[in-house]
Structures are given as C-alpha cells and as structure tokens.
Amino acid sequence: MSVRTRFAPSPTGFLHVGGLRTALYNYLLARQQSGTYILRVEDTDRERFVPGAVESLLRMFERVNLLPDEGPRLVDGIVEQFGDVGPYVQSERLPIYAEHARRLLDAGAAYVCFCSSERLDGLRKQQEIAKLSTKYDRHCLGLSGEEVLRRLAGGESHVLRLRVPEGKTSFDDVIRGNITIDNSEVDDQVLIKSDGFPTYHMAVVVDDHLMKITHVIRGEEWISSTPKHVILYRLFGWDAPLFAHLPLLLNADKSKLSKRQGDVAVEDYLAKGYLPEALVNFVALLGFNPKGDQEIYTMEELISLFDLSKVNVSGAVFDQAKLNWMNGQYVMKKTAAELVVLVRPFLDTAGKTVDAALLQKICAIEKTRMERLTDIVEIVDAYVSMPAFDSAILVWKKADAADSRANLVGVRDHLSTVDESIWNEIAMVETSIKGYIEAKGLSNGNVLWPTRVALSGRAASPGPFELAWALGKDETMRRLESAITRLA
Ligand code: GLU
Numbered sequence: 001m002s003v004r005t006r007f008a009p010s011p012t013g014f015l016h017v018g019g020l021r022t023a024l025y026n027y028l029l030a031r032q033q034s035g036t037y038i039l040r041v042e043d044t045d046r047e048r049f050v051p052g053a054v055e056s057l058l059r060m061f062e063r064v065n066l067l068p069d070e071g072p073r074l075v076d077g078i079v080e081q082f083g084d085v086g087p088y089v090q091s092e093r094l095p096i097y098a099e100h101a102r103r104l105l106d107a108g109a110a111y112v113c114f115c116s117s118e119r120l121d122g123l124r125k126q127q128e129i130a131k132l133s134t135k136y137d138r139h140c141l142g143l144s145g146e147e148v149l150r151r152l153a154g155g156e157s158h159v160l161r162l163r164v165p166e167g168k169t170s171f172d173d174v175i176r177g178n179i180t181i182d183n184s185e186v187d188d189q190v191l192i193k194s195d196g197f198p199t200y201h202m203a204v205v206v207d208d209h210l211m212k213i214t215h216v217i218r219g220e221e222w223i224s225s226t227p228k229h230v231i232l233y234r235l236f237g238w239d240a241p242l243f244a245h246l247p248l249l250l251n252a253d254k255s256k257l258s259k260r261q262g263d264v265a266v267e268d269y270l271a272k273g274y275l276p277e278a279l280v281n282f283v284a285l286l287g288f289n290p291k292g293d294q295e296i297y298t299m300e301e302l303i304s305l306f307d308l309s310k311v312n313v314s315g316a317v318f319d320q321a322k323l324n325w326m327n328g329q330y331v332m333k334k335t336a337a338e339l340v341v342l343v344r345p346f347l348d349t350a351g352k353t354v355d356a357a358l359l360q361k362i363c364a365i366e367k368t369r370m371e372r373l374t375d376i377v378e379i380v381d382a383y384v385s386m387p388a389f390d391s392a393i394l395v396w397k398k399a400d401a402a403d404s405r406a407n408l409v410g411v412r413d414h415l416s417t418v419d420e421s422i423w424n425e426i427a428m429v430e431t432s433i434k435g436y437i438e439a440k441g442l443s444n445g446n447v448l449w450p451t452r453v454a455l456s457g458r459a460a461s462p463g464p465f466e467l468a469w470a471l472g473k474d475e476t477m478r479r480l481e482s483a484i485t486r487l488a
Pocket of ligand 1: 007008009010042204218219
C-alpha cells in the first residue's frame with residue numbers, strides 16, 4: 001500500500017511554525033516512501049472562518065517550497081484543487097459527512113441530541129463543582145424514535161452525537177507506543193453540529209479514510225482526541241491509519257510556544273529576514289535529529305534520513321539563537337547576486353536606495369557577518385556615507401596616533417600612484433597594499449588596522465582590501481584623506 005500523508009490545517013489566517021513542522025514531517029515521509037502528500041483544508045468551524053486564509057496559507061507553502069501532491073494550490077492567485085479523492089476543502093464535502101452520519105445513526109452508533117447550550121452549560125458546571133469529568137450525560141439517548149422524529153419535524157435545533165460503546169480503546173502511536181483508555185472516559189462527542197457542519201472529529205475520520213491516508217502525523221494536542229477517532233473507525237468498520245503525535249514546541253522557559261513570547265507565524269519569520277530554507281531546516285530539527293550533532297541538512301538528506309519512530313516524545317525548545325545562527329549559515333551560502341535580490345525588498349521597505357553594483361559588493365563582503373536579511377538595512381549605511389565614529393578607534397592597540405596617521409599617509413600616497421584597475425578585484429588590492437608594506441618593511445597591523453577603520457568607520461568590519469574594493473578608488477581615497485585629517 002502506498003504511503004499517503006496529509007497536513008490538515010484549519011485556515012486561521014496564518015501558518016504556525018508548529019504547523020510548518022507538521023507539514024514538513026508529512027512531506028518528508030511521503031517523499032521518502034515515494035508516496036503522496038496531501039493538503040486538506042479543515043474549515044468546518046464557521047465561527048473561525050477567515051476570508052483569504054486559504055490563499056495566504058497556500059502562498060506560504062509556495063514560499064517554503066512544500067507544495068502538496070494533492071489538494072488545493074494557487075494557480076494565478078486562484079485556489080484550484082488537484083487529485084482524485086477531493087474535494088480537499090471540508091466545507092465542500094458536507095453531503096459526504098451527512099451520508100456517513102446517517103450510516104452511524106442507522107446502525108445505532110450515533111443519536112440525535114436536542115439539549116440546549118444552557119442545559120449543557122449547567123451540566124458542565126455541576127460536574128465541575130462535583131469534580132467529575134465533564135461529559136454529556138446521555139440525556140437524549142433515551143428518547144423514543146417517535147419523539148425524535150416529531151421534534152425533528154418541528155424543526156428543533158439538534159446535534160448528532162457519537163454513542164461511545166463500552167470497552168477499551170487502544171492504538172499504537174508510532175512515537176509514543178501503545179495508548180489504551182477505558183471508553184468510560186470518552187465523551188459522547190458531537191459529530192454533526194446544529195448548523196449541519198461536521199465537527200473536526202467526524203470530518204477527520206471520514207476524510208482520512210476516504211482519502212486513503214496511511215499515516216496521521218499531527219501535533220501532540222490531538223492525542224486525547226485519537227481514541228474518539230479510533231472508536232469511529234471501528235464503528236464504520238474501517239482500518240485506522242497509523243498515528244504519530246509530534247512533541248509540543250516550547251519557549252526557552254519550557255512553556256508552550258506562544259505568541260506572547262515572540263513570533264509564531266511563518267510569515268513573521270520571513271518578514272524578519274529569515275530564509276525559507278533555513279526555517280525549514282530549523283523546524284525539521286525540532287524534535288528530531290538524525291545525526292545528533294549535524295545541524296545543516298539539505299532537503300534530500302532530510303528526506304532520506306527521516307524516521308518517525310526516532311522523533312522525541314518530550315517537547316522541543318524553539319531556540320531563537322540557534323535559528324539566527326542557522327539562518328546566517330544559509331545566508332553565507334548565497335552568492336552575492338542572489339543576496340541582492342533577497343535583500344532588496346527589505347531596503348525598499350526601509351526606504352533606502354543603494355546602487356545595484358555597490359549593493360552586490362556589500363553583499364559579497366558582508367554576507368558572513370549577516371544573520372538575517374534585514375541586517376542589510378543597517379549595514380549599507382556605512383557604505384553609502386561615512387558613519388560617525390570616534391577617531392580613537394583609528395589607532396591600533398600596538399601603536400599611537402602619529403604612527404597610525406603616518407601609515408595612512410603612506411597608504412594614501414601609494415594608492416594614488418597605482419593603476420585604477422586594481423580596484424576590479426579584492427586580490428589585486430591586497431597584492432598592491434601588501435607589496436607596499438613589504439617593500440617599506442612595515443608591519444601589517446600598523447598599516448592595515450588604521451586603513452580598515454578609515455574605510456569602515458567601525459571597530460569590527462570586513463577587511464581593508466574588501467572595503468577598498470567595494471568602495472572604489474574615489475571613495476577609498478576620500479575616506480583615507482578624511483581619517484588623516486582627523487588624526488592631525
Ligand atoms: N484541523 C486540525 C488542526 O487544525 C488538524 C488536526 C489533524 O491533523 O488531525 O490542526
């Protein structure tokens with residue numbers, strides 16, 4: 001049987017980083033097993049419906065390059081569905097749920113309930129006071145067939161409830177092992193709501209079965225719902241898929257990852273200058289690391305090394321510092337030309353214009369110092385105009401102001417005589433200045449420190465040859481001159 005996995009988000013308007021991990025794990029398993037990865041939109045909670053949410057979700061999946069084999073996709077900005085077992089949007093499947101609800105009703109596995117929300121609220125309060133588990137008391141289970149028909153005919157508001165059978169329910173979670181619970185702990189779950197829409201529990205079971213899902217990989221928060229699902233599979237006479245519940249994502253203080261302590265939406269991370277591929281690599285390791293100490297994995301490696309049974313049971317800390325480091329690794333691997341394209345939108349947003357050739361040089365020499373794409377916004381300032389700085393930093397720790405000044409004068413005089421073509425390549429600038437140092441019998445530190453600071457205005461920056469190359473001859477000479485004046 002070919003592997004079929006699915007990611008089944010409720011379209012709330014944004015993609016949670018935990019959702020990204022769930023989607024990724026489903027994708028990895030499907031790819032590894034030459035299976036199929038499905039995206040299904042679970043939009044049966046009409047109160048939480050957000051217009052445009054599906055489109056924004058799909059745009060995110062395009063950006064992180066996790067497109068489903070089956071399910072909705074954007075074609076010219078319009079949602080279209082691909083695959084043979086659709087529709088893949090639950091609100092378009094209402095007749096399917098109604099038909100399956102009818103089957104359960106006819107088999108006596110479900111019953112109609114007319115209880116008002118006031119009655120249910122009162123019941124819950126009583127149970128809470130009595131410290132009992134809050135469950136429906138089966139008030140409507142005893143209604144006669146005639147009464148149910150009469151009240152339905154009268155148009156009375158009602159729901160359909162699962163009639164949980166007696167006994168025990170057990171399933172093997174791929175990550176957590178066997179889980180068995182007594183059915184007396186399971187509530188008579190609502191399957192069809194008064195608005196005619198199915199609940200999540202009803203829809204998820206019907207859809208996973210009809211879409212031939214083999215592995216249900218989802219967040220730990222759904223584990224307590226799984227016995228209900230297993231009961232439904234049994235009542236329908238279907239085989240249940242395999243279940244794997246992924247560990248929670250935690251803040252550094254081990255609380256559940258929440259908006260209050262930082263960003264949780266993938267779009268927020270992209271807007272803050274993280275690269276989609278770095279974010280994907282980072283979330284892949286939240287709860288799983290195939291090789292222990294290796295941190296950077298290509299998608300191909302993740303696909304071949306992925307192993308659901310090795311996913312950790314305990315929560316995974318979302319380590320912001322590690323994400324920054326990892327993003328820096330990915331930034332470093334980009335070519336300068338690629339970075340120009342990637343950083344330009346951030347400069348535009350900040351209202352900064354930088355000449356394309358200069359920007360490419362800045363990217364080339366600064367990329368090892370960048371963690372996020374947004375870092376560029378501050379970095380360019382020192383190239384576009386000389387930053388304000390304290391003249392004291394021009395002086396090397398092993399020299400004094402007079403020595404630094406004399407060396408700047410020497411470099412200036414040397415560079416004013418050389419052919420301008422040396423500015424075409426970093427290596428040529430380097431050869432020229434190093435040749436001068438050697439010919440004069442000077443020490444590198446005495447010359448290169450003040451030269452670097454004169455060109456950058458910063459205590460820490462790329463090296464003097466890189467800076468001279470990026471700035472070009474005119475700006476190099478201007479900055480050297482200005483530093484010489486400052487040390488006078
Ligand atoms: N719609 C559920 C969610 O929003 C899906 C849970 C599942 O994968 O079964 O997370």
